[in-house]
Amino acid sequence: MNPSRFHAGELQVQARAGVPAEYAQRASAAIRDHMPDQHRQFFGQLPLFFLGALDADGQPWATVLAGTPGFISAPDARTLRIVGGPLPGDPLQGQLLPGRRVGGLGLVPATRRRNRVNGVIDTVDGGVVTVAVEQSFGNCPQYIQQRTPRAVTPPAAPLVVRAAALDERDLALIRRADTLFIASANPDAQAAAQADGARGVDVSHRGGRPGFVHAAAGGILLVPDFAGNSFFNTLGNLAVYPRAGLLFVDVDSGDLLHLAVEGEIVWDGPLVEAFEGAERLLRLQVREVVRNVGALPLRWSEAQPAAQLARTGDWDAAAQELERKKGHKLSLATL
Template sequence: MNATPFHAGELAIQQRVGVREQMAGAGAAGVRDYMPDQHRQFFGELPLFFIGALDGAGQPWATMLVNDAGFVSTPDARTLHIAGGMLAGDPLQGQLREGAHIGGLGLVPTTRRRNRVNGVIAAIDEAGMRVAVTQSFGNCPQYIQDRVQTPVPAAPVPQVLRAAVLSAQDRELIARADTFFIASANLETESGRGVDVSHRGGRPGFVRVDDERTLTSPEFVGNFFFNTMGNLLGYPRAGLLFIDFERGDMLHVAVEAEIIWEGAQLRAFAGAEQLLRFHVREVVRNVGALPFRWSAPKPAAQVARTGVWEEADRVLQAAALTSAWRPYTVTDVVRESATVRSFHLEPADGMGVAAHVPGQFISLRVPVDDASRIRSYTLSDAPNGRSYRISVKRDGAVSGWLHDHLAPGARIELLGPGGDFTFEQGTRRPAVLLSAGIGITPMIAMLNGLLVNGSRTRHRHPIYFFHGARNRDEHAFAERLQTLAAGHRNLNVHIRYSGGEAEASDIANWQSSAGRIDLDWLRSQLSFDDYDFYLCGPAAFMQQMYDGLRSLNIADARIRFEAFGPASVRRDAPAATSIAKPTAPVPVQFAQSGMAALWDGSAGSLLELAEAKGVPVESSCRSGQCGSCAAGLVSGAVEYTRTCGAELAAGQVLMCSAVPAAGSAAIVLAL
């Protein structure tokens, strides 16, 4: 097609989510005004065909036509012929007419193959309906449940139930549904004018029955065409079809839809990009009308990483518990490398997991050497609404204890999540992820969150991931990185092995080499245009990378990093804080160590001031969440640069987030 196949509503959604430029070429290539031969053959083999159309009042309805294979045919590449197939009691019965728009969808559950065709009804007679094709395109097999259908006699006279609200039986069907179809229309613009019918799939429980008049459903990552949402933007009326695969009922629901772009419910639902809320206008249930029954489904692989509303509700409840220590059970332990193990953790208190953003961390409290130790670990996977994963390198007493003691069934205390080392949403700049050693954990979480479902990406701009490891045996997530690179062309991976040789690979955007990551090598890999940089790794590595990037005039705000314990990076630009600089330096006395210092506002916190003077301070998360840096305040007053979640005993302060209060003459700390 020479012109864009997308209408104004679709383009507006693409613009909002940042994919309009990328879809300009993909849309023209993927959407045709004729049916390719493989689609024509596919349609001709179907005993089922889904359509969407408007009734005389302008209400879209989604339905399924049923007949012997061959009832859908294609006399030529621009003509689709449908010979009957509409069941008695269908809300579109008697509503179709010449000149009306219609959307068609062919789908085979056992192969998860589907193709779409939209057009205008050119003629209707006793032989059937002839459709002049305006758009034809295929869809990937995402979210389609594998079911085997078996012919059965249909009810002699199907019972048709009509109502203005959902009955208890209707609500029960929708609550356990893993599939539905939605018809929508674009009537506002001439370009792309028409009706569309689309498939939606998820785990049973992904559609919420709010009440007898309201439903809510997530929108997962799709093909970025945004046909349905683009239609709803200008014409919010839609038609839903739910199928009772066990009893042969078809449940048609006429609705008015609204798009939900943000909010706690959206954040709590794993995998959801947006929510659609449906307000019921009319319900038609065709009882026992279908001459098929279906086997139990084999779930689509993509739905494993998506949520259901029961889990989302538990996530919302758990959001209030992020500052409390909670018991978790180890459900699995996975060896990621010679020195790294992943621990999968699920709540042991009957509550859910709080939502997190890839890059954030949790804190663990463990008994080591007859003392309670707190350590923070990055969550090494994207959210799934059910569990957390941390990946820990054996390196010290606490990590050694975790490796030696945590097995499936073990209990551990956990606090969080928290932290602000996260990927900037909505940016259109290329991203550069730089890590070394166990610093790979936030990067793999970010990549798992951005790159989904085999080939889909939430960041449709280049992502460069450079990682340093000692050798292949100590390189965690190596196979996962290769899989991601093979499926996503916008990801470019380069691994540097400081103590080993490069590995050959037939993946074009995955390579390795011998050596270390330093600034000279990095300059040979990048043109140093306009990037966002993310750093994580040993202290010396991050400081070297930060200083090198700043020497190349990379803005401080474009360099993000995460560090636990004493591995904080010294910035050469003032930290963003709402705390005013003191009018005069404030003396700070560390009573136990006998050290003294002056705080003039250049240090980011009292913790950094203490570290600069060599005063030993226990620390972990460095963001006010875990409480491990708590110290006694002997005299003076402090204020905080951030909202902290850790609970403190009377007379204690969090060193990582505290600075002398305005007007303080002096501070004395019991360190």
């Protein structure tokens, strides 16, 4: 393996962040073109599977699929099989078609284990989606809040609310969230020639203290970027294709809040300095909102926060720090 497993955007962000080239070469060896047996077994035990894909207009969306364990399976090391598709009303309903690229994330909050798998849809037959795997790698358990699930019966026909802007209910969910999922993409066909399998879609987890996402006026969200594995899959994609999709899960009601956003990386400045633990920020402009009310057939226990949160802050503390050091309050003008 060599660093070409990362595409140009990922390498650009790694360089800007000061990641040594030697690390990038070692890291690229962790990105396989097949699933190891332990990942195949892991996917087969999941009741949930997080998915990122583009719609017909090239907009990435992040979503979650749910089913009886076994609905995700890996019949061989280069094939992922999904029985059933997105929930009714999901923005990706009807969008999982042959030739479309997808990013997958298996995550178990109770154990904080997670593994990634990316590829291209090979076939869709009778509600069964088969994905040809191009990338497979594990992620560490950092920033994952530990929760245990319980099954519920969702509404037969969940209410789906579509809007161009966030309402107060959406803002309340975002402001108390300690977890989000983000789908991003590098759809450039030339990337396949420039890097070994680096073209495609990723879906990734982000975690923090409740309140780690700042929802400002005008549909702007700020998300701190904490120290991680330095692959920079998400940020590398945003560097070349600024459209992304967010998913917030209401663990109490089962609501799924999907957001289509345009993003940019904020590398430095007073906001980065004020937020404890942030190495940079994502500034995201909300373009479209889809709330699928009560659709998820699981509810979750109270969270046991990840140990890494001890070295991170929230936006209330950041606003106080800005006011103390810079003499101004956090407002839209500072964004």
